[in-house]
Amino acid sequence: MTEESERSAADHAPLRPPAGPDTGRTTLGLCSVTFRRLPAAEVARRAADAGLAAIEWGADVHAPAGEPGTVRAVRAVSDRYGLVCCSYGSYFRATPAESAAFPAVARAAVLLGAPRVRVWAGGTGSRSALPDERHETVHCLREAARIAADHGLELATEFHGETLTDTVASTIRLLDEVGADNVRTYWQPPLDTPDEQALAGLVELGDRVTAVHVFSWWPGNNRLPLADRWSLWVAALGLPAVRGVEALLEFVPGDDPAVLGHEAETLRRIAAQTSTIRRGRP
Template sequence: MTEKLRRGVADDTASRRPAGPDAGVTRLGLCSVTFRRLPAAEVARCAADAGLEVVEWGADVHAPPGEPGTVRAVREVSDRYELACCSYGSYFRATPGELAEFPAVAQAAVLLGAPRVRVWAGGTGSRATSPDERHTTVACLREAGRIAADHGLELAPEFHQGTLTDTVASTVQLLDEVGADNVRTYWQPPLDVPDEEALSGLAELGDRVTAVHAFSWWPGNTRLRLAEREALWAAALRLLNGRRVEALLEFVPGDDPTVLAREAATLRRAAAQRPIHQR
């Protein structure tokens, strides 16, 4: 482990608490799952070349929780390219069978220097989930949130169909049921929902949003250039004005790393009406 990395790990707890003039800025970044087929060093290089400042490292390929050596190497890659790890993209679905494995997830997030673990709120949509199943998922998220807090981490489920955060109403209910200060939520535009309706949902979630996944899909999961929904993202970032959140590019057209700089430029343009932290 490099001396820089030793210092970084020692300072992680303090650095997770936003303070000072940057406490209310939105940082622009990349989800590493966008380029699953690329090695972590290439993902980091692409993000840095595109002028992004943070990465959400995924647990599925780049930083598996059971491989601390790999996770440390990813942290070193981030440091080399002067990228912060804003979150650890886990695939913990808050089932009882997974709870025993969550401490390893939290430990991996700490090794990465991430302030947050992204999780999933169960494996079925809110309408298809029975009250008993919902209660179980809530209890698992509450326990995972407690473990996360013990590691100085925030927990945040992805705002995604097929989970208990598939609607704004269910997400608000879930967060109320979990009842933990360190459990917040992601947001992304729901599939096939008009811009006005999507933005209304983001406004309703308000301060409970900790990060957004930025992409341009329409209709369904047809991938468009971010510029084709730039008005949506400009409005979304205005709604987030003054909050410490991240806007993370995810799933660019064709999974093509050569378009990342273009997509990042569009995201910066959409954010230009509000103060953002410059690298």
């Protein structure tokens, strides 16, 4: 993707009014990594056409931190389609080898208008990480949190295998060790974890969760329609601690852009049901 091509796409896109988040409701959005092979303008158009309000732009393909011109063009595309950039998916690993790269990550997030940077808590699972390795990751996250704060940003760790946030207990321990007010975590259902167990973990994380990645995988990473885990997501998005955070679609069956509209409609129905439950209606 080039800056010129993205600007051209934005110039020819239909103008849409800005779609700011409603603080009384769960904001629904899309992670751009869902459609890595599509240009940013196409991802934004499809998200807007699906009725989604927010987008998390990924640094791996669409908005590389080292390409500020591309990042500016992606911001222009987001604005054109009325999408709020709720997060920057940086893939920063919080290791000594990557620490020097974080200032550029923070600058890219600011260019995107993102209030938050998603990061990874190292590159080793909590059961395998040596004490020194854990200490290094904590130190790197503290430093990244300081830089993020200087830019008015929040950090959020990916809740993911092979990192120090691969379990609820290790995530809570890590956030306590980092001890920064602007560091929270994402949540997603762990692979092959029954609904009840996954929800218990989300409850334990509580208000440490700043956003959730929404998908329906079972077993393993077999990508099912979102409706196939309807009860999980109704329960998850209905929790008081999750109210008001972003619910971001991440991956769809077959990585097929054509199913995004249907998946987004399912997510809207889930969110509507959770709102009804919160109001105490049948």
